[in-house]
Amino acid sequence: MKMIYFDGISGRWFHQTDQASFVWGKENKEISYSANTFSTCGFRVKNTAYNKIGPLIGVLTSPSVLNRMNDQPHQNILSLHQIVQKHGGLLVLFSLNNVTTSFIEGLIYNRGISQWESAILPFPDIIYNRYPNRKKEQTLLFQQQLTQLKKHQIPIINERFFSKWDVHQLFSNHPFLKTHVPYTTLFQGFDDLQSMLEDYHYVYIKPIHSSKGRGMASLTLQENGMIIYQDHQRTKLFPTLLELAKNTLTGYEGHLILQEGIKSQTHNGNRFDIRLLAHKSRDQYIVSGIGIRQSLAQPLTTHVVNGGQILPIDQVQKHVDFNRLQQIAQASGEALSKGYNLIGEFSLDIVPSLHHHYYVLEANAKPMIFDEEDIQESGSRNLYKLFCELTGFSP
Template identity: 35%
Template sequence: MNIYWDKKKKRWTHLKTDRKLYWGKEEKKIASIANIESDLSFPVIVKKNKIGPLVGILATYHEKKQFTGNIKLFLTLQKQLASKGGILFIFTLRGVRKSYITGYIFNLRTSKWVKSTFPLPDIVYNRLCKREEESSPLFQELTSLLKNKEIPFFNPHFFNKQKVLSHLQKDPVIRRHIPHTIPFSNRQHLQYLYYKFSKVYIKPVEGSKGKGIFTLTFSKTCITLQTQNSSHKFFSVTSCWQAVEKLLKNKKYIAQEAIKLNTHYNNKYDLRIHAHRSKTLWKITGIGVRVANTNKITTHVPQGGKIATIAELDTELQYDQVNTITNRVGHMLEEQFGLLGEFSMDVGISNTGHYYIFEVNSKPMLFDEPEIELDRTRKLVSTCYELSSFNQETHG
């Protein structure tokens, strides 16, 4: 059956006058009428007089486009949910009220986003683009509302690299898979690194896509500082620190031991692992390979990295080990940072065959591999059903 959005009267309706329909966490009633004037219809499946799950995606406000973010992901999730009878809408922090939310739903017939009002959803997926939004009063009000209404809110915030790696090191198994990592903010840290390591990566604690990363390579005669686009030599810790301090720009950074990685045609590579929840376990959705370009310091595609496949590698992947690491990481993350539906990891394989976790991301971007991205969205839909207590196998 269909439900309809009446733009004039600003209400949702349905044609089954002999049947009561409810939706959202608070099971709000949908008005039934004899004649529908609206042409904005949305397919649903009814189970025990309720439709859903009603899934809200929290996105970043945009002055001209109303909202912004990973639109391709939003559309794919909407279509997959609709095919199972679920409903997805996008909203921003500005649209939240105590008993309803103003948001946007995509109409497949017109291929346009329609502004509508919705009851409080069964579940919310956080896809905010900007970290500062998660420290705003509006965000705090939303999280408080969701907690009071017992509405699941997954991937509740961005990860802080330092806090994530520090927490993961509490697990005795995972600890062996994390490179030596310390805060990096002063000359004393640089002095320590100079005597301890031959090479380190300096990374912004709240960075992404390889932005802001640079390396320091130490020898007896000099320190080489390499950014994504340039290289400079310094002949004392003091002179090096003067240059490094300008790059830090008063932001928080970590220093991470550089691991001698396996190579693909003489260029280092690492793995992009996407993981999803499956009831009480964390499983791998897919694994992509990213190969650094010649003379580039990271494998990120926006920084010149190339895409490869596991089949192209000379190394045979140890799937049992990777699965174990992924499951333990998922449980450790939820223990410290709250409910998750997905995460991704950047994992390297050393030239001795050891696996190292470089970073963990709470809001994975689109995977360049279509098969991984498609499976990812399917797993996210399953998560929405699971966490909202809808059973997608019997729904309908």
């Protein structure tokens, strides 16, 4: 383990190992030597047999997140920084707006003042994509900027958000997973809606590009032919499917999926699902943690922001088969990697059915922050191990 230092006044990085030479970053830039220790912040880093120090880990985010990091701290990022520093490495937050042809400008955490401060660094050894805005990530400008960065051959973990339709196709074509996904189709017109309701009577409507239950609704076909429509704000009864389609779905063709509604297990009368956090570890995907979320205010979604609650896992222990969930995590990682390149982490929303069968409802490329500290810490540790594995440093 070595120490490197940042001088906040001059903006210089240096080491203090006399008569030694070290390089860092993806392009192996030399870091200078200096005996000066004034106005400095020190960082623990690993070093290889070839005198390379690091790993230098770039966390890709948005300019707006960077601008308010000190006012609205992201606890998951700070926790990741702390684990990286504990074991050796340097975390830098940056946006694509601050990438030049030879360096990046980003934020590093100065523990002396408990603040994130600006610094210029070489290109990182690896990039962890936590860009928060799905729509902006899909823009031409973002993709052009990312393409320029990719020319430096830097591994990028989770290059983009998942599409629900793409994920369904990947999972339904996997020999193991195809029995663990609800029947799902792309909404392209009235006939798709009619067919799904006739076959399943209870159907979820989900935007292809969304997360945390946003834009989600359910349809229930009653015996008299009327349809109950429910979203996060309202419940409405429609006399015919045609009227429902005209009032709620016109113009959304090709932008929604229709998913079979699974009758799930309940606890104290309310449905719950399993949130699984997984990480890549060499050629496998391992479960970093499992949390339980239960619906309360409405039956549509278990997300806490939409009225759900955290349920202690021991209250539904009989419905949690760790071996089977590990199999699902491994298979999901395999399938996602075929469509999305380097998948380092993901989360799954899994529902246990009344017939004791697991169904994967969602896969997320930018997992939520788990309120369970042990899960969040386990995930950060496994992320750090992955950073080291992919950059040639020992964990």
